[in-house]
Amino acid sequence: MARVALTWLAEPGNRAVWEMVREEGAPRTLSRLLRGDVGNDSLRAAVLARLGGFAGARLVDPQRLAEATLRRAKRLGARIVVPSDDEWPGRVDELATLELDTEGRVNHDVRPPLCVWVRGRWPLREALERSVAVVGARAATPYGMQVTSEVGFGLAEKGWTVVSGGAFGIDATAHRAALAAGGRTVAVLACGVDRPYPAGNSALFEQIAETGLLISEWPPGAEPLRHRFLVRNRVIAAATLGTVVTEAAARSGATQTMSRVFALRRVAMVVPGPVTSAMSVGCHELLRTHPDAILVTGAKQVLEAVGRMGEYHAEAARGPEHRRDSLDEESSLVLEAVPRRGHASAEELAAKAGLPLRTVLRRLSLLELAGLVVRRADGIALPRRAPLEQAGPDDGTPSRAAASSVSDVAPPPSGREAAG
Numbered sequence: 001m002a003r004v005a006l007t008w009l010a011e012p013g014n015r016a017v018w019e020m021v022r023e024e025g026a027p028r029t030l031s032r033l034l035r036g037d038v039g040n041d042s043l044r045a046a047v048l049a050r051l052g053g054f055a056g057a058r059l060v061d062p063q064r065l066a067e068a069t070l071r072r073a074k075r076l077g078a079r080i081v082v083p084s085d086d087e088w089p090g091r092v093d094e095l096a097t098l099e100l101d102t103e104g105r106v107n108h109d110v111r112p113p114l115c116v117w118v119r120g121r122w123p124l125r126e127a128l129e130r131s132v133a134v135v136g137a138r139a140a141t142p143y144g145m146q147v148t149s150e151v152g153f154g155l156a157e158k159g160w161t162v163v164s165g166g167a168f169g170i171d172a173t174a175h176r177a178a179l180a181a182g183g184r185t186v187a188v189l190a191c192g193v194d195r196p197y198p199a200g201n202s203a204l205f206e207q208i209a210e211t212g213l214l215i216s217e218w219p220p221g222a223e224p225l226r227h228r229f230l231v232r233n234r235v236i237a238a239a240t241l242g243t244v245v246t247e248a249a250a251r252s253g254a255t256q257t258m259s260r261v262f263a264l265r266r267v268a269m270v271v272p273g274p275v276t277s278a279m280s281v282g283c284h285e286l287l288r289t290h291p292d293a294i295l296v297t298g299a300k301q302v303l304e305a306v307g308r309m310g311e312y313h314a315e316a317a318r319g320p321e322h323r324r325d326s327l328d329e330e331s332s333l334v335l336e337a338v339p340r341r342g343h344a345s346a347e348e349l350a351a352k353a354g355l356p357l358r359t360v361l362r363r364l365s366l367l368e369l370a371g372l373v374v375r376r377a378d379g380i381a382l383p384r385r386a387p388l389e390q391a392g393p394d395d396g397t398p399s400r401a402a403a404s405s406v407s408d409v410a411p412p413p414s415g416r417e418a419a420g
Contacts (some may be wrong), residue, residue, distance in 0.1 A: 002026035003082055003115040004069055004219060005062035009033055009047050011109065012217035013095075013231050016040045022096075026114065030062065058071055069219045076194050076220060083112075087123040092238045098263055106230045110260070113217045113235065119193040119215035127186055127213050129184045131161035133243040135254040136170025137279050144247030145281060147271050147298075148173040151244060154299020156183025160306075161212075163188060163240050165232065170246055170254070172201055179207055181237030188239070189216040190232040191224035219335035234258040242267030242306040244296065255282045262290060267306050269296045309321040323370060330355060334363040335372055343379035 003026045010017045020029040039043045051060050073080065081087055083284075095112040118124050136144060152162050152174040162178035164171040166187035178185035185208055191197050193214045208214055217235065218228065223376055233253060237243060237260035246249070248254040261268045270293050273280025286293050289339040296302050300314040324335060329355075338344060339354040344352075350360040364380060367373040374383055 001066045002030045004066040004164055005030050012113055013109040013111050015109050015111050070167050073220050078117055078193050078300045081116045081124050087125045089125050089128045089239050095238050110234050117216050119209050122213055124394050128239050129224055131240045133163040133240040134174035135257055136245055136247040137249055138167050138169040140169035140247055141279050145173045148246045149177045152177030153181045156181035171273055171331050185212040187214050187269050188236050190228035192218055192220040192222040194220040197224035220277050225269045228367055234260045237261045238264055244269040245283055246271045247279045249279055250281045252282045268296045269302055270283050331363045334360055336374055343381040
């Protein structure tokens with residue numbers, strides 16, 4: 001109850017309040033704040049303002065407020081989780097050592113939550129044990145949403161929890177992709193779990209509450225104030241094993257989240273985009289300025305980055321394979337020497353390939369076994385094209401299938417042959 005009252009008196013992450021709670025416990029810290037026994041002038045003034053102590057206003061009783069909040073949460077089916085609970089996500093405790101070199105209160109007050117409100121049936125610790133955050137621009141492009149859908153679906157399909165902030169654009173796309181895969185997703189809110197923001201995603205939030213979790217540091221009824229989204233981002237960064245930014249503008253909350261990811265030494269992953277897109281400028285700047293950032297293009301590469309060593313392996317991208325790809329250098333030279341049309345003798349091939357005749361004869365035997373050349377009475381030639389019935393309708397032009405069968409085994413014609 002004391003932690004609920006403290007979260008109401010001071011914004012989550014407050015460094016002074018967190019240190020007092022660590023040293024003296026939440027009940028004694030609450031008593032000191034109510035007496036004004038605080039050396040921090042700004043904190044004392046903030047507490048007094050919350051209590052309504054200016055201009056003779058009637059003081060609010062934090063204990064009664066906390067009791068009412070707990071009753072309200074119970075009616076909503078929400079619960080409060082504190083550090084002593086089994087389901088507390090211990091990973092967020094690493095915020096106790098987070099130090100940022102950026103000015104501003106939101107970059108100074110980055111300490112762990114005092115408590116977390118949870119709506120949903122999954123134990124919070126279990127849901128976040130193997131989790132990846134997927135964040136990005138609200139004004140997402142079709143490109144960004146396509147990549148996000150693939151990443152979110154692929155992670156959920158492999159049993160990973162997809163974490164995001166519930167906003168329009170990339171966040172909502174990530175949540176929906178996880179739900180479509182039948183997986184878990186967690187929305188970390190900057191307001192009460194009973195009034196998720198934005199309201200346009202209300203149906204989505206209800207789905208998340210049924211199969212995943214809605215969580216927040218702010219008590220039920222809390223408003224989604226602008227600065228709270230920035231405060232909230234440190235929890236997204238700390239609670240997960242890694243974070244993927246799929247699309248971000250130059251000034252974006254997603255890049256602010258990534259500053260916490262880098263500082264906490266979590267796995268930082270960035271999806272590149274078109275260099276002409278304003279919605280990928282932030283992604284490209286992260287890749288340029290942070291050597292630790294990992295460029296990823298899909299779910300397989302994300303899993304390889306966050307999974308245990310050897311658990312996942314993303315194959316390198318390759319073009320279509322041809323039978324001639326596995327040939328040794330000498331066999332390739334002999335095959336290239338075979339004329340595209342007509343035939344040639346072994347001696348002519350040796351001269352054109354610049355290889356000894358004996359070598360050419362050995363390689364021809366291998367090429368013949370592979371079906372890449374044929375021996376005729378008049379010399380060596382490439383295999384015939386597809387049967388006559390696959391040719392063009394009137395003029396004998398080979399069909400697309402026939403043409404592809406030839407190009408699969410023969411190099412493209414030289415300029416003179418093409419002109420002819």
